Amino acid sequence: MLNALNAIILLKKSRINIFSQPTTIKPIPMQNTFLDNTAIEIHREIQVGNICHVVFDFDGTISLIRDGWQNVMVPMMIEYLQTETDTTETQEQLEAIVVEFVDRLTGKQTIYQMIQLSEEIEKRGGTPKDPLAYKDEYNRRLLPVVEERIAGLTAGTLSADPLRVPMSLEFLQSLREMGVSCYLASGTDVEFVKNEASLLGVTEYFDGGIFGALREYQKFSKAMIIQKIITDFNLSGSELLIVGDGYVEIENAKEVGALAVGVASVEGNIYNMNADKRERLIRAGADIIIPDFREGAQLINHLFNL
Numbered sequence: 102m103l104n105a106l107n108a109i110i111l112l113k114k115s116r117i118n119i120f121s122q123p124t125t126i127k128p129i130p131m132q133n134t135f136l137d138n139t140a141i142e143i144h145r146e147i148q149v150g151n152i153c154h155v156v157f158d159f160d161g162t163i164s165l166i167r168d169g170w171q172n173v174m175v176p177m178m179i180e181y182l183q184t185e186t187d188t189t190e191t192q193e194q195l196e197a198i199v200v201e202f203v204d205r206l207t208g209k210q211t212i213y214q215m216i217q218l219s220e221e222i223e224k225r226g227g228t229p230k231d232p233l234a235y236k237d238e239y240n241r242r243l244l245p246v247v248e249e250r251i252a253g254l255t256a257g258t259l260s261a262d263p264l265r266v267p268m269s270l271e272f273l274q275s276l277r278e279m280g281v282s283c284y285l286a287s288g289t290d291v292e293f294v295k296n297e298a299s300l301l302g303v304t305e306y307f308d309g310g311i312f313g314a315l316r317e318y319q320k321f322s323k324a325m326i327i328q329k330i331i332t333d334f335n336l337s338g339s340e341l342l343i344v345g346d347g348y349v350e351i352e353n354a355k356e357v358g359a360l361a362v363g364v365a366s367v368e369g370n371i372y373n374m375n376a377d378k379r380e381r382l383i384r385a386g387a388d389i390i391i392p393d394f395r396e397g398a399q400l401i402n403h404l405f406n407l
């Protein structure tokens with residue numbers, strides 16, 4: 102029954118892939134690049150069976166607590182560009198510019214999106230504030246959305262399950278049972294990440310540590326965390342796996358020869374920003390693409406050569 106259901110889902114996915122892609126986007130891979138009877142896409146021959154450390158991104162990879170954050174960030178930036186400059190650009194023009202750079206910088210620390218906002222204000226003759234001030238304002242505006250979910254989780258009126266990327270908890274449990282070290286590295290501020298990981302019940306699985314953005318932003322990047330793990334454990338590329346839904350962490354993985362699984366998870370933003378998420382993860386060099394962790398068992402069998 103489950104297999105039949107999977108087959109239908111796969112059929113639906115492949116139909117969507119074949120018929121709904123704009124022509125400018127890379128064609129979908131041939132059927133034979135899917136792992137048998139799954140929606141797991143294999144994009145490159147990799148050396149499997151050696152993984153002992155796994156670094157996860159948080160938002161969009163494990164957590165959906167901040168889902169919809171773009172709906173807060175984009176209007177805020179448009180508002181600043183309109184009020185802090187004398188631009189004659191229309192709302193639509195500004196939105197296109199903001200959506201492009203917010204999307205492009207997703208996965209890095211939030212401050213980089215705010216640095217770009219400052220530059221855009223300056224380009225239009227305005228005098229920008231410190232990017233940290235914009236970041237604080239963004240966090241302030243995002244808070245009600247996040248707080249509502251956090252309050253629900255804390256009070257127990259909201260279940261954590263729908264706020265986790267499907268089956269991500271089970272995937273982490275399997276890795277722990279196998280003795281694999283897991284790490285969390287997020288572009289969101291570290292104190293938020295720690296709290297939200299705890300509310301989602303995933304903290305205990307990150308025995309390697311939970312890392313996130315710092316106010317002194319030069320002291321943290323996903324690349325730095327990855328490099329430190331490689332150095333500390335003297336790892337070769339095939340011993341380290343990076344799992345994320347942002348092209349930043351996938352690029353970071355490939356820069357050091359680590360394995361990369363891209364999570365083409367669905368995000369709820371009104372700007373259609375994840376429309377080409379899968380294609381971008383592939384372009385960034387993802388070895389494997391998964392929609393979420395619902396076929397985590399098959400993915401683990403493949404990655405660990407079981």
Ligand SMILES: [Mg+2]
Nearest residue numbers: 158160161347
């Ligand atoms: Mg992410």
